[in-house]
Amino acid sequence: MNLIDQKFADLKKTGQTALIPFLTVGDPDLDTTVELIVQVEAAGADILELGVPYSDPLADGPVIQRASERALASSVTIGTCLDVAQKARARGVRMPFVLFTYFNPVLQVGLETFFKKLGENGISGIIIPDLPIEESSEVAKLAQKAGIHLVPLVAPTSNERISRILANARGFIYCVSSLGVTGERSSFHEGVEQFIEQVKSQSSLPVAIGFGISSREQVERFSAICDGVVVGSAIVRKIEETIPLLQDSEQREQGLLQIREFVAQLKD
Amino acid sequence: MTQLPDKNGRFGDFGGRYVPETLMNALIELEEAYNQYSQEPDFQEEINYLLKQYSGRETPLFYAERLTEHLGGAKIYLKREDLNHTGAHKINNAIGQGILAKRMGKRKVIAETGAGQHGVATATVAALLGLECKVFMGEEDMKRQQLNVFRMKLLGAEVVPVLSGTRTLKDACNETLRYWVSNVHDTFYILGSATGPHPYPLMVRNFQRIIGDETRRQILEQEGRLPDLVVAAVGGGSNAIGMFYPFIEDTSVKLLGVEAAGHGVDTEYHAATMTKGTKGVFQGSMSYLLQDAFGQVLPAHSISAGLDYPGIGPEHSYLKDIERARYAPITDQEALDALQLLSKTEGIIPALESAHAVAQVVKEAPLLPSDHIIVICLSGRGDKDVESIMGYLGGAES
Numbered sequence: 193m194n195l196i197d198q199k200f201a202d203l204k205k206t207g208q209t210a211l212i213p214f215l216t217v218g219d220p221d222l223d224t225t226v227e228l229i230v231q232v233e234a235a236g237a238d239i240l241e242l243g244v245p246y247s248d249p250l251a252d253g254p255v256i257q258r259a260s261e262r263a264l265a266s267s268v269t270i271g272t273c274l275d276v277a278q279k280a281r282a283r284g285v286r287m288p289f290v291l292f293t294y295f296n297p298v299l300q301v302g303l304e305t306f307f308k309k310l311g312e313n314g315i316s317g318i319i320i321p322d323l324p325i326e327e328s329s330e331v332a333k334l335a336q337k338a339g340i341h342l343v344p345l346v347a348p349t350s351n352e353r354i355s356r357i358l359a360n361a362r363g364f365i366y367c368v369s370s371l372g373v374t375g376e377r378s379s380f381h382e383g384v385e386q387f388i389e390q391v392k393s394q395s396s397l398p399v400a401i402g403f404g405i406s407s408r409e410q411v412e413r414f415s416a417i418c419d420g421v422v423v424g425s426a427i428v429r430k431i432e433e434t435i436p437l438l439q440d441s442e443q444r445e446q447g448l449l450q451i452r453e454f455v456a457q458l459k460d
Numbered sequence: 461m462t463q464l465p466d467k468n469g470r471f472g473d474f475g476g477r478y479v480p481e482t483l484m485n486a487l488i489e490l491e492e493a494y495n496q497y498s499q500e501p502d503f504q505e506e507i508n509y510l511l512k513q514y515s516g517r518e519t520p521l522f523y524a525e526r527l528t529e530h531l532g533g534a535k536i537y538l539k540r541e542d543l544n545h546t547g548a549h550k551i552n553n554a555i556g557q558g559i560l561a562k563r564m565g566k567r568k569v570i571a572e573t574g575a576g577q578h579g580v581a582t583a584t585v586a587a588l589l590g591l592e593c594k595v596f597m598g599e600e601d602m603k604r605q606q607l608n609v610f611r612m613k614l615l616g617a618e619v620v621p622v623l624s625g626t627r628t629l630k631d632a633c634n635e636t637l638r639y640w641v642s643n644v645h646d647t648f649y650i651l652g653s654a655t656g657p658h659p660y661p662l663m664v665r666n667f668q669r670i671i672g673d674e675t676r677r678q679i680l681e682q683e684g685r686l687p688d689l690v691v692a693a694v695g696g697g698s699n700a701i702g703m704f705y706p707f708i709e710d711t712s713v714k715l716l717g718v719e720a721a722g723h724g725v726d727t728e729y730h731a732a733t734m735t736k737g738t739k740g741v742f743q744g745s746m747s748y749l750l751q752d753a754f755g756q757v758l759p760a761h762s763i764s765a766g767l768d769y770p771g772i773g774p775e776h777s778y779l780k781d782i783e784r785a786r787y788a789p790i791t792d793q794e795a796l797d798a799l800q801l802l803s804k805t806e807g808i809i810p811a812l813e814s815a816h817a818v819a820q821v822v823k824e825a826p827l828l829p830s831d832h833i834i835v836i837c838l839s840g841r842g843d844k845d846v847e848s849i850m851g852y853l854g855g856a857e858s
Contacts, residue, residue: 247625247756248634248742251480251641257624269754295478296741300755322478322741326468347482349644357481371482372642 195288195316196341196363199238200398200419209415210238211459212400214292214424216259217242217276218268220435228431229280231448233287235455241319241422244273244293251321253375255425258432270297270306274313281314290317290343290363295327303331307338317341317363325357332360346391347371348381355394364398364420367391369405375425377404388417411458423458430454464778469658469745472781474774477657478741483637486644491659493564498666503563510555511670514588515545519671521678521835526805533825534688534832538808539675541699541839548811548840549671549699550581554650556667558585561648568592568647572636574601574629574695575765576608577811577840578652583617585650593617596636598627601765608844626759629769633743653696654773657744661701661773668702675835676706683833689824691716692837693816694787695731695767697776699839704785714786717776718820720762721789731760733772734780734787747774763792763852764812766840794819796852799842811840812849 203210213232217225229240245263249256270293277289291310298306298320310318318340323331328342335342341363346354348371358365367388370381381387384401392399401414402422414421430451431438437447469475477487497503511517519540528536541549554571561569569591573579579595586593595612599621602609612619620639625631633656640649654664672690679687690707692700694717707713722730730736737748742757750758750770762768779785790798795812798819803809810818817836825834842849 248630250634250637250743251482253638254624261625264756271754296749296751296757297755299739299741300751300753321480322744324477324479324481324484326484327476327478345481347480347484349485350481351485353481353484368482371644373638 194339194341194363196239196290199288200364203238203419209418210398210400210420211236211411212239212241212402212420212422213237213427213455214241214243214422216245216256216263216428217273218245218263218266219259219428219431220262220438221266222268222272222276224438225276226279226283227448228451229285230283231452232455233285235452236459237287237455239288239290239420241290241292241424242273242277244270244291244297246294246297249294251373253373253425255429255432256374259428270301274309274315277315278313288316289314290319291315292319292321295320295323303334307334307340310340311338315340317343319343319345319366321345325353336362348384348387354391358391358395361395361397364400365391365395366422367399367401369401369403372403374403376406376429380404385417408458427451427455464775465658465662469662471775471778473739474746474777475658475661476746477744478746479657479744480641482641483644486640487657487659494560494659494663497560497563503559506559507556511552515551515555516543517670518674519543521675521682523682524806527802530801530805531822531825533830534828534834535830536821536825537679537687537833537835538838539671539703539835541671541837542808542810542814542841546577546581546584547843548577548581549668549702550578550652551584552670552702553652553664553667553698554578554581554585557648557650557663558589558591561591561650562589564648566646566648568643569650570594570596570636570639570647571650571652572629572632573597573652574632574768575844576601576605576612577766577844579617579619580608580611580615582650582652583612583615586617587615594620594639596620596622596632596639598622598629598632600627601629601632604765604848605844629765630757630760637743652698654698654701654775655696655743655745655771661745661775664698665701665705665775668698669705671699671702671837672704672706675703679833679835686710686713687833687835688712689714689716689832689834691718691817691821691834693718693767693813693839694772694776695720695769695813696771697773699837701773701775703837704779708784715779715784716820717785717787718790718816719787720764720767720816721791722761722763724791725789729761730789731762731767731769732789733770734776735789742771745774747777748772748780763795764816766811766813767816788820790816790819796849798822799849808838809842809846810838811842812845814839
């Protein structure tokens, strides 16, 4: 059984909502990312999104753009991102990993090789934000064959596309909270609750929400109606603020602790 | 062949629509609106009226006699897109998309710009049609092209500095798309090149094909036959595809795109997407692309800001793969030399972009017989570049 399915099944038994943090791999460096994954799990994360840094992150706001730039400055590739996943496993991390990557880096690895590598490195799901259903049939086929869930994004503007998107969805459905790019925000798309209800009524898969969710209050608000809540930019910003500590050998532990506490307070 | 792109926006393997789901409905709405309005006669009439009475079309097809004599080979004609209002072919597309925006009821338009030509064209059309206009421009380019920044402001547009990534055209495109995602309900994105997700490559080509349509008619009038070779500079490739498209089925007409080789295609500083690029997905479509082995997009370089772009329109990639068009690289220096040559032989200072096309003809015309006919798309005038050219030439007469 795919780890994502297992996780949502387990959470359902106890009526919990999955906390799904996002980290940009290699920000500020690969070793720290491995350490951060360990801390984030200890803080209560249920599933982790591992962001592959990309030169042209169209769907991302300034916080994740800056994280990508930092990671790319130290030559992080999609391959080293997979190494990080494996190293985290070796450190005893059990939660499912979902790789968040733009399409071009995947394409350059070669689709067949890529999905083979995902399986070998303990990745359970993949989100490709610039691959709409019209372009995804081959990827979806290879993902399914490899037992990897291709998690689709659904937007408040998807309207009649929703049923087509959900028809081939696997793992969970990622609802985009509002129009725009990733990044913290204080308000969400008008009618976001109805949007989520609309998605839930059309699929039996778990429904997660993301884009802009940054505080405990927001996590609580959406936990009431969703099966999972993704927190990305807020954590990446916290890491950015903590870089001076993380890169100082004497203060590193303190920096890691601060991030762990930040993630922990998002959850009950 | 003229039936491409297909309904998925594909030119063979190239094109498509690789964008976040948040943009899909906007693109579908745009495609439907374009398909609908482009069938309505008064839509094309309105565009034609402005192209004629506002932009000054048709533009002349000029026999460059002294350049021809100087090179001592094929006869060379210049399609004078530089004589358009705002000084380049960019206005053809900005008028088309501006009118489409208005018909769709969008009162706000946004655009990306590199050198500022498309930004100026969009700001111009926005002023003409009474639309609110924001132009996204890399901070680096804003420094390099201060006059165009001021022009856009004079025209009533807001110029938004882009501070992400390379702070040039590539990132201005990203930022415009990001802004559009948040404002799709009331904002129309006037994309400046034959790039991006479907339906932009189709739409931009169709708004630019007037270049080739006029050229075809004019050369038949003047020479009684079609040219042997048609040459145009390619960055994203909008003037080139506009020039090439009406000739695609005329197999006797060779098509030649000229890209920027910067310091040379074997250095790190070039924008030679066709010579050095590989297939990839960038800014919404599959095409050739300058990228590293891991799929990260590489920064481009060219003396010409309009060619300083690591991607290229998908239809060009298709024309290259089916060998209908050929693409050649020209260095910064070769372009500068050609710019001076054209200035002195014909009294026409071309834009640095267009000078690349001239430079390739300087290489090829002498090798062709005198009864051969070459048409160069002179996509823009050099006024915008005079200051930077002065910098390169040290102000010296050479």
